[in-house]
Amino acid sequence: xxxxxxxxxxxxxxxxxxxxxxxxxxxxxxxxxxxxxxxxxxxxxxxxxxxxxxxxxxxxxxxxxxxxxxxxxxxxxxxxxxxxxxxxxxxxxxxxxxxxxxxxxxxxxxxxxxxxxxxxxxxxxxxxxxxxxxxxxxxxxxxxxxxxxxxxxxxxxxxxxx
Numbered sequence: 423x424x425x426x427x428x429x430x431x432x433x434x435x436x437x438x439x440x441x442x443x444x445x446x447x448x449x450x451x452x453x454x455x456x457x458x459x460x461x462x463x464x465x466x467x468x469x470x471x472x473x474x475x476x477x478x479x480x481x482x483x484x485x486x487x488x489x490x491x492x493x494x495x496x497x498x499x500x501x502x503x504x505x506x507x508x509x510x511x512x513x514x515x516x517x518x519x520x521x522x523x524x525x526x527x528x529x530x531x532x533x534x535x536x537x538x539x540x541x542x543x544x545x546x547x548x549x550x551x552x553x554x555x556x557x558x559x560x561x562x563x564x565x566x567x568x569x570x571x572x573x574x575x576x577x578x579x580x581x582x583x584x
Contacts (some may be wrong), residue, residue, distance in 0.1 A: 445582065446527060447484060447510040448477025450570035454560045455508050463577060465531040471580070475570045476510070478583035484512050508557050520557070521549035 446462060448455040450497055474480040486530075511523035518526050522542070529539035541549065573581045 426494055435465040444471050444511060444527075445482065446471050446473050446523075447476050447481045448473065449508045449560075449569070450477045450481075451566045452508055452560055452564065452565040453566060454556075456567070457564070458509060462527060462531065463580065465533065465535060467532050469580065470530055471527065472582055473573075474582040477570065480583040485510070492535060508560060520546075521553040522546060524553070525549075571576065 425553065446459065448459055450456075462471055462473075476482070476485065495527055500563065509520075509523045509527070511518040525539050525542050530533045530536070572578075
């Protein structure tokens, strides 16, 4: 195992997935989403997942490349629009959103988390009811930051827009 000097944390590997590997796009100003990224990092010891904020140039390019329009830099989303997806997974040439993204990410984590993927048998419209309810209220319940949180130095290799 490759160890970063003195930290006990693993640094980048030579077999990193690269930009074509699983990419988790998250709302960079959402406290819940930032917590989800920290949760994933702690449970992804293989370093399989990479990350980019939805608001970043990298995030916007991934979304645009998959047919999802986003506001330009500094442009807020229209007030009546649903908040941007708080979690998007780009993996194996496909884009997954909402509960589908969350459950597929769980399937790639360590320990018992892959068992959560069994919930994929529930039809997406039903799963997404709960997901959308939380997504609509996430800023009110968990707050938001004025800017994207910077990753720790030993984790920065996992962030495509760092």
